[in-house]
Amino acid sequence: MLRRILTRLGPADAAVLGPGDDCAVLRTSGDLVVTTDTMIEGPDFRLAWHRGFELGWKLAATNLSDVASMGARPVALTLALACPRRTPVGLLEEIASGLDAACRSLAPGCGVVGGDLGTAPVLTGAVTALGDLEGRPPATRSGASPGDVVAYAGDLGLAGLGLSLLFRDGTEPDGTAHDRALARLREEHPAALTAQLAPSPPIALGAEAVRGGATAMMDVSDSLSLDAARLARASGARVSLDSQRLLAGFGLQRGERVPLEAMLTGGEDHGLLATFPRGARLPGGFREIGEVLEASGPEPAARSGKRDDVRVDGERYAPRGWDPYSLPLPGA
Amino acid sequence: MLRRILTRLGPADAAVLGPGDDCAVLRTSGDLVVTTDTMIEGPDFRLAWHRGFELGWKLAATNLSDVASMGARPVALTLALACPRRTPVGLLEEIASGLDAACRSLAPGCGVVGGDLGTAPVLTGAVTALGDLEGRPPATRSGASPGDVVAYAGDLGLAGLGLSLLFRDGTEPDGTAHDRALARLREEHPAALTAQLAPSPPIALGAEAVRGGATAMMDVSDSLSLDAARLARASGARVSLDSQRLLAGFGLQRGERVPLEAMLTGGEDHGLLATFPRGARLPGGFREIGEVLEASGPEPAARSGKRDDVRVDGERYAPRGWDPYSLPLPGA
Numbered sequence: 038m039l040r041r042i043l044t045r046l047g048p049a050d051a052a053v054l055g056p057g058d059d060c061a062v063l064r065t066s067g068d069l070v071v072t073t074d075t076m077i078e079g080p081d082f083r084l085a086w087h088r089g090f091e092l093g094w095k096l097a098a099t100n101l102s103d104v105a106s107m108g109a110r111p112v113a114l115t116l117a118l119a120c121p122r123r124t125p126v127g128l129l130e131e132i133a134s135g136l137d138a139a140c141r142s143l144a145p146g147c148g149v150v151g152g153d154l155g156t157a158p159v160l161t162g163a164v165t166a167l168g169d170l171e172g173r174p175p176a177t178r179s180g181a182s183p184g185d186v187v188a189y190a191g192d193l194g195l196a197g198l199g200l201s202l203l204f205r206d207g208t209e210p211d212g213t214a215h216d217r218a219l220a221r222l223r224e225e226h227p228a229a230l231t232a233q234l235a236p237s238p239p240i241a242l243g244a245e246a247v248r249g250g251a252t253a254m255m256d257v258s259d260s261l262s263l264d265a266a267r268l269a270r271a272s273g274a275r276v277s278l279d280s281q282r283l284l285a286g287f288g289l290q291r292g293e294r295v296p297l298e299a300m301l302t303g304g305e306d307h308g309l310l311a312t313f314p315r316g317a318r319l320p321g322g323f324r325e326i327g328e329v330l331e332a333s334g335p336e337p338a339a340r341s342g343k344r345d346d347v348r349v350d351g352e353r354y355a356p357r358g359w360d361p362y363s364l365p366l367p368g369a
Numbered sequence: 370m371l372r373r374i375l376t377r378l379g380p381a382d383a384a385v386l387g388p389g390d391d392c393a394v395l396r397t398s399g400d401l402v403v404t405t406d407t408m409i410e411g412p413d414f415r416l417a418w419h420r421g422f423e424l425g426w427k428l429a430a431t432n433l434s435d436v437a438s439m440g441a442r443p444v445a446l447t448l449a450l451a452c453p454r455r456t457p458v459g460l461l462e463e464i465a466s467g468l469d470a471a472c473r474s475l476a477p478g479c480g481v482v483g484g485d486l487g488t489a490p491v492l493t494g495a496v497t498a499l500g501d502l503e504g505r506p507p508a509t510r511s512g513a514s515p516g517d518v519v520a521y522a523g524d525l526g527l528a529g530l531g532l533s534l535l536f537r538d539g540t541e542p543d544g545t546a547h548d549r550a551l552a553r554l555r556e557e558h559p560a561a562l563t564a565q566l567a568p569s570p571p572i573a574l575g576a577e578a579v580r581g582g583a584t585a586m587m588d589v590s591d592s593l594s595l596d597a598a599r600l601a602r603a604s605g606a607r608v609s610l611d612s613q614r615l616l617a618g619f620g621l622q623r624g625e626r627v628p629l630e631a632m633l634t635g636g637e638d639h640g641l642l643a644t645f646p647r648g649a650r651l652p653g654g655f656r657e658i659g660e661v662l663e664a665s666g667p668e669p670a671a672r673s674g675k676r677d678d679v680r681v682d683g684e685r686y687a688p689r690g691w692d693p694y695s696l697p698l699p700g701a
Contacts, residue, residue, distance in 0.1 A: 053400055053507075054507060054509065058439070058507075058510055058511075058587070058603075059404060059435040059436075059438045059439055059510070059587050059588060060402035060404040060435055060436060060438075060439045060441070060498075060500070060507075061402065061403050061404070062400050062401070062402050062439070062502070062507045063401045063402075063403060064400050064401075065401065068385060068395060068396050069394070069395045069397065069401060069499075070392035070394050070395075071393050071395060071445065071447060071482060071483060071499065072391060072392040072447070072483055073447040073448070073449045073483055073484060073485050073495070073497060074449070075449040075451055075485050075487050075493075075495065077451055077487055077488070077489045077493075079488075079489075079490070080487060080488045080489075081487065103391040103392055104391075104392060106392075107390070107391055107392045107394070109392070113403065115403060115404070115405040115497050116405070117405045117406070117407040117449075117495040117497075119407055119409055119493070150403060151404055151405055152405060153405050153406050153407050153495075155407050155409055155412060155413065156409070156411075156412045157409045157411075157412075157489075157491065157493065158411070158490045158491055159489065159490055161407075161409075161451070161489065161493055163405070163407065163449040163485075165403075165405060165447050165449075165497035167401075167403065168392070170394070175385075175386060175390075175392075175394045177386065177390050178390055178391070179390075255390075255391050
């Protein structure tokens, strides 16, 4: 099984030694970034919706975007895959192919250098991604300063829209997928479905952003409002978003109308949220969507009992978005 | 929950940036080695036998030994933990404490730099370990030459003995653990039980072995005979083991008598199997257990239909040991 999976995986340029020994060996030119993310059948994906190829693609993409958001170039992934014994090898091969294709497409030169295969009650994939900073400083969440421009690159709200569509129109009352409805959804909303099932974050723009002077950066996995609030808090500031800019930049994405609400609360797009000094020329692909404000000070927040990290058009906004812990999990 | 877990984890010396951002940032002085290993409730461990602390310890130790077996110094781990909602936070805290304690004890300076927490039907821990080769070449499985000395460092057969004892005396007919029997086992066979539940591989000896001229190395996770066969095949040679040397070196380990059979077929000790040029002074902790022979050529093996990778006292030996796929898995 492992051999059949490994043949689907291309090499990684940075690997001095690839899979097959106790460890792979990597050579990087700068500091290394590392992140890990897991996808588990049930809370994180449904095989009724996700094709194996899409699942592998998404597993790579969500980890690559974390590497990109530090300003690093992804160089290698490891994959720990566990599945029930009844799982067809064909599904695991498709997952491997999707993982490899996402690396080739989104982060050329990056590949899977090691892995682990085991049995589990439900399909479980844990990926660790490694990136090379190539001499650049890392872009953290905490570097934004009042006056900075807030910018975004990638899909925004599309993946969340795709998830809402799947929950509303892709599911029978018993929770299983309705094949015909699913096929129609894929046809009628290709951009939203693809963004949800096999997202393509702008991985190369991470390094570009740091070269372009980004002061802070993160990938948006839970929602723009939630993640902007995290960036604001980490930087000791507030983020103010401009609905007109959001609608002008992201109101229509690849033929799909995206409402402002979906942009602010939809998760899983894995685009890049970054801040730049006012006046800096934004790297191609980034659009201005707001600005960084000074923190409001502890008193007003304490008085109202509410935080004041994110504003939309000047008004205080309660962040919300994707919360994996809020979903019911069968059998858990 | 994540905050309570993170407080149990000490820093990693190599981390320029620790947990809390999209990625951690590491600085190494040489090429980097990376490995990943998963432990899943059911096939890989039972909560009835493993205390949380032991589980975390073992999760770290099994990955650290892969890093050590390349001749690298472990610098960082990432942890992806997923569990049922009913899991007490206390158990996750114990796992984190065990993981951290194993790093401090077995690989000082190494620590957890990132992680992921999610829900799953059974407790699942995936660790990725990173090591610094510090300018040394990696020790692979493929570098052994005929005439080399075969040596071993660490426990041998003890962990397998512990597993056999647990299966025989630690379980009720319905497969659950018998608390009193378990307590007696821990008291009567402390070395075997500890080797199985919270092993302490000789991590620092990995780098020592390479400094001492090791030509090939791997950690023994499935059994000495199985892993020696892998090393032999990767090196295009045969490994001949000497039962007198095995019994003299490992027949009595911390008060526990270990039969030859357990040494040859017991898994999960995670000690280091290495080869050295004949006449080289073995680094302290390694004991000579055999020698590397020329491959027998394809013809005899083809004629008999059997491989001839491992010999014991000159006789052909059919390798066998730990096979996670051979165990029944509830619910899979």
